[in-house]
Amino acid sequence: MAKPFRVTFIHPCVGRHLGMTAYIRTWLMEPLPVATLAALLPGDVSARFYDDRLESIPFDQPTDLVCISVETYTAKRAYQIASSYRVRGVPVVMGGYHATLCPDEVRQYCETLVLGEAESVFAELVDDYRHSTAKPLYRAMGSTPHIIPDRAIYRDKKYLPLHLIEFARGCRFRCDFCAVMSFHQSQHQHRPIDQVVAEIRAISPKRLIFFIDDNMTCNLEAAKEFMRAIRPLGIRWVSQTAIHVAHDHEALQLMRESGCQGVLVGLESLNPATLKTMHKGFNLMQGGAATALENLRKAGLRVYGTFVFGYDGDSRSSIEETVCFARQQGLFIAAFNHITPFPGTPLYRRMVEERRLLYDAWWLDDRYRYNDIPFEPAQMSREELAHLCVEARTNFYSWPSILQRCKHRVQWQNPRMLFNYFMINWMHQRDISGRNGLPMGDMNWQGTILKSDMAKELVHVAG
Secondary structure, rough: OOOOOEEEEEEEOOOOOOOOOOOOOOOOOOOOHHHHHHOOOOOOOEEEEOOOOOOOOOOOOOOOOOEEOOOOOEEEEEEEHHHHHOOOOOOEEEOOHHHOOOHHHHHHHOOEEEEOOHHHHHHHHHHHHHOOOHHHHHHHHOOOOOOOOOOOHHHHOOOOOOOEEEEEOOOOOOOOOOHHHHHHHOEEOOOHHHHOOOOOHHHOOOOOOEOOOOOOOOOOHHHHHHHHHHHHHHEEEEEEEEEHHHHOHHHHHHHHHHHHHEEEEEEEEOOOHHHHHOOHHHHHHHHHHHHHHHHHOOOOOOEEEEEOOOOOOOOHHHHHHHHHHHHHHOOOEEEEOOOOOOOHHHHHHHHHOOOOOOOOOOOOOOOOOOOOOOOOOOOOOHHHHHHHHHHHHHHOOOOHHHHHHHHOOOOOHHHHHHHHHHHHHHHHHOOOOOOOOOOOOEEEOOOOOOHHHHHHHHHHOOO
């Protein structure tokens, strides 16, 4: 009997310091794309999955194909992992956001590159590898098939206690810093509602569900229909949304009735000129952020607000004003990050044109560390901007701030969420500086990152 074809999925970490063991806890969510692709494998193909954040990768374990989804922050580590397999003669497939936005770079580190949403070509790709007819490039065409992920692949891995489910993908807005917008070309599509309901019914209802949509309410009418469908299920859920939903009374009511506990909202900036530069002028609609947050609180919804600093209008005083606003508004949690020029975005192209980038590819440069500023800000030094981002987090996640924000009824009206409020804020407090200075790639890895010609030559010599 012929042995089954063996596929190994790898989820790379961002990087590791020398001797680093435990990983950043708030980053440890289930990687849903892996489970989605695993569900597409035929029954006579065996699948293994290793999460680089949680476990060592057994490079010498026999396998026929390795599949890696590449993000910009994980690119260098992905190339390290790929090199460890390729030097052993194992072919590597790469896809994901970074692979699509930087194809000329990524194709140097793999045998096969997938552009676009891999689900539509993955079954064909695996079949081609089984019959030794694989191609160097697969380009996703047409609509993505609707798939229920194979979550068995997560077994025995210690992720955060959340169920991740996708209802919709992409976003119609054109925020200039957003790689999601660039990848999906401002398109948005959602899965059949009955299929998502069936997926929800198949999982444990006790865990909080995170609908990982880039913008769940981008198509507001479809989102309302979806919330009506899940209303009888008795679940608790959170998701990401644009600010416009806060001005739709019916949507807020349906969110609450269907079990929504809170939403991530990209507030980004309090400066109208900066919002317009980002192409997020819609954040100013109907009274702006303050009115929107009041509406969300009245609906009993907690808010994870995100802000980005480093646009030309930002200064020390504007950043301090933003933190004060976040505290006064009683945000459940908040992110205060510098803008990151991701390749393929309008922001990145603009910074290249203005000659403000400090590295040709900051995600591969040995000098770059997580939370470094890879560009020249207008009103402050790079060091000051980085310091102000850390200072903002320290202020927001201080115990006086946690207690101040807890005074808002939305935080304590539910005992379970009150407990979660303190636990989650404590976790973020611990992580304030834990990720700062994290290298791109694993500093414990011993090897040479191989490009295509070099990999073929070494495999030939070894053979």
